Amino acid sequence: MKADYKNWVPKYMVNGLIAGTIVFAVLFVIFGVIGLGLSGVLRWIIFAALLIALIGIGMFLKWSVMAYKAFSYDGTRQLSKQIIEGTANYIDIPNGGKCLDVGCGSGALTIACAKRNLKAEIVGLDRWGKEYSNFSNMLCCKNAKAEGVSNVKFVKGDACKLDFSDETFDAVTSNYVYHNITGADKQELL
Structure with missing residues (x-):
């Protein structure tokens, strides 16, 4: 049996951000790039808003994945283990x-x-x-x-x-x- 010290960054948060990033990417392609049902200025406003949201959630996802790996006892950096010990x-x-x-x-x-x-x-x-x-x-x-x-x-x-x-x-x-x-x-x- 191996100890399971969990992670300071919850896995459900990382998974939620992955799902959110996918949703925003799909919305961006459908409404921002393809412009389904949109035209003119409204299409560009939707394009910009979805692009900003996609970049924002993508950056937060990247930070969360990096933090999850850093604080994992099984990860390469093992930051939590170093702090604890x-x-x-x-x-x-x-x-x-x-x-x-x-x-x-x-x-x-x-x-x-x-x-x-x-x-x-x-x-x-x-x-x-x-x-x-x-x-x-x-x-x-x-x-x-x-x-x-x-x-x-x-x-x-x-x-x-x-x-x-x-x-x-x-x-x-x-x-x-x-x-x-x-x-x-x-x-x-x-």
Whole structure:
């Protein structure tokens, strides 16, 4: 069994952009190039509007595909893996200590810290909301099992209202989550 850390760029977004690009390309050919049922100034306005839309969605598609490949654990750049392992390299927890990973997602950073600190307990916390529905507690547990890590625990919780007593943890990590926190003064929250 192999760990599946998913991707920061959702596959459904890339697929949606591919479909959107195809739709705009077909509309561009039918109404912009062939000009089916259109003539004169209206045809040129439709041509220009569809061309601009096609270029725009095409550029966003290109960026999304590049980002998807860069953040893939299986891709050539493996940017996510480099960030996760690079961050975990800074985490040294005393034997019997505890670390909290806030916004653990698929458990990648939690598990990387656990592999580096075998005699510590690493707790991964996430709210696993609908906007990241491909991430879950079950996925984290499967990934920990696939990596052969047993010193982890995954809990559901809110990064803005942590349900732990002060000084429970020797270290706190977080990755790819701070930008999702809205409303409150972020500096005060930290």
